[in-house]
Amino acid sequence: MTNMTCYHCGDDCGRDRVHFDDKDFCCHGCKTVYEIFTSHGLSTFYDIEAGAGTTPKEVRQKYDFLDNTEIVERLVEFNEEGVQVINLSIPSIHCSSCIWVLENLNKLHPSISNSQVNFPKKTLRVTYATEGFSLKGLVLMLSSIGYEPYISLEEFDKKDKRTDRSLIYKLGVAGFAFGNVMLLSFPEYFEVEEFWLEQYKPVFRWLMFAFSLPVVFYASRDYFVSAFKGIRTKLLNIDVPIALGILTLFLRSTVDIFFDLGSGFFDSLTGLVFFLLLGKYFQQRTYAFLSFERDYKSYFPIAVTKLERDKSEENVQIYKVKKGDKLLIRSSEIIPVDCILIKGTAEIDYSFVTGESHAVFKHSGEKLFAGGKQLSGPLEVEVLNSVSQSYLTQLWGNAVFSKDKTGAFQTLTDSIGKRFTAAVLTIATLSTGFWLYYDASMALNVFTAVLIIACPCAIALAAPFTLGNMLRIFGKHRFYLKNTNVIERLAKIDTAIFDKTGTLTTTQKDTIIYEGVELTREETTLLKTTLRASNHPLSRSLYGLLKSNEIMTLDEFEEHTGQGIQGKANERSIRIGSPSYVGQQGDGKAQGTSVYVSAGKDFKGKFIFKNSYRNGIHELFGALGKTMQLGILSGDNDGERNQLEKILPVKTQLLFDQKPEDKLNHIKRLQSEHRVLMVGDGLNDAGALAQSDVGIAVSEDINVFSPACDGILDATNLTQLSSFVTLSRKSIHVIKMSFVLSLCYNLVGLYFAVTGQLQPVIAAILMPLSSISIVLFTTVMTNLLGRKLSQPTKSVQW
């Protein structure tokens, strides 16, 4: 049998294949999207890239809150005269077919007049008429074709953010001035004593002066500000010698042309600033579609359904929920506040909040904590605390979340810069002293020449280009870092702490063990058929495991939410569920989660669900253990201690039952002696991730929520973590080598400066030469190092 792939999404069709219009689809969702596209003349979608679609998820009443005009008004960018413009974040945008279909949305609905995709940011900007259409309609339409937008509390809260384009402007100004000054200074490089040249010298020189004004006073402003801040806090950062160099270059050149002493160094000045800004630009470009600043707000919904006294439903903003309010939580909705369950059976997935791997059952009268996700059936709850005072959200009140890790860390460039500045100032004073004694007229010339030539342009470029390129190499291997500073911090790590659930284990497959009387073939078939009808996650994973290909027709099927399911066929019945449901006493402290099975009246046995560890964890810990201490911090109980001890190296410290605050405090304690890397995945790790020196969030799907962190690592590449750490350390070596190289250039330049022979043309050659060779050296070296990483499994489109 040949393997069928879905015409829409490209996945394996499996057993539930849908045949339609001579094409195969993996599910009805995909088929529906195909129907929508073809009936609206959008079939080109499939010609651009094959199997590029995404399966739509059922949304039902999830977006009812968009009926509330107050909420809609906060979300839209423009809202006047029946026209609204909105910028939606759509994580599932991934290829050119997506761009094409989303920019042709007007074919799907006549009210949409314009839609534009920003691919790097994964956003869609839609302009539509509100007559006969609404934001809710738009969102539902997008969801129906597999592009469900991501609307969260974070979006709702965000202030009017303007993109900061100042660096591009500055780069443009510096580049513009650099090119023109180079052209204008060209005649004087040859020093020909020609009459006409002599005649027009002042014009050329004052033009260069004019061009350099915006460079000094606008483009290089950041360096002056940073140097001033550094001096005020008594910290000699790398920007101090740079600012000093720029200032000296400008003043000396102005004096030179004013008193007709020479042509000045305007070419070097503009070139220097241009190269420095280029380095900054290279370093600043990161991943626009990822957010590293997320807190619970981007996980929580914007609005909830409030039940009024007269039983009517109303959508209210989450911040307006007060203590004592009654809320309706529908299936697969997130519980936004701490509350007490009044009606319904709660089956809550807390995996993201506490790290517990399986859903817990709660009955009316029990307390529910914010952050859990209700899995089946609607709930009625009464609010205990408002959003900001709930158990989970209180964590964000901790001071670590307002701490800036980048600011506190002294980079290699800055620590070198400190010594460098001291050395330059010493040399400048000594040589000036010598010339004052020897030939006083040369003293000022030498003093300024030393400051000019020693301007650490190449040193300042080494780190941005090395780390910037390494950041991109990591990105190709699906390890996305917040900024280049993280690489330097990663290189210094000596302790690594891992979360267990979701980080070391995978949520996508379970290991299931059966204990009890063996089931007959007929019973297995009946069991499988019964499971097939159920949507419960445990049923789903058990269904996938059972080896039986026959399917029988059920005479009767019952699902008792929170208890179990029952199936009947051919006078036989089977029950699967909690111990009490199948008429059995639970054995108290069960390891992990289990479901019990009984056929007819006989108890058969139980299926135990265990977390399955990712492949290669053993090797990863072995490799990391060579250079650093390891530890596990889990929110789960210690049921898997033995299994973990088998996989991990002997010295690994294992801690269980850790609350979010415990994790944070544990990291804090370790930091008194170590530099700690925290690897986690959920909201319960958020505190630890923020506290640690480097916090990395592991994610199965990088487009969905991950907590605030310094880097996001695709779960499939977790095993390469030790290579990433090694590469970070090697990058630091590359930077150090470039420092040595640029010091050589500086020594050559200093020779000319100290002996009083520095000509503008020498400076104009030396400065770009050193900068360009450093850029080449670092790029080649980092690319060579990057080859050591094994090839990415799937190329990411960039």
Add this chain to the structure above:
Amino acid sequence: MSVIYVLLAISITVALIFFAAFVFSVKNGQYDDAYTPSVRMLFDDEVKPDMDQSEPKKEITQTKRSNQ
């Protein structure tokens, strides 16, 4: 030889025009997304009216794929 003033004036004017164009394009947001336009320009403007016309073309691409 004062023609050099004219030449200088022209060269600087041309440079300033390009600089103004640069500033305009940044302000216009053209530098915010440097990737999507490169994909967008390759799309055909025409949208197929119905399925029948697109059918033969698809078969060709499919046979191509199976030949490889």
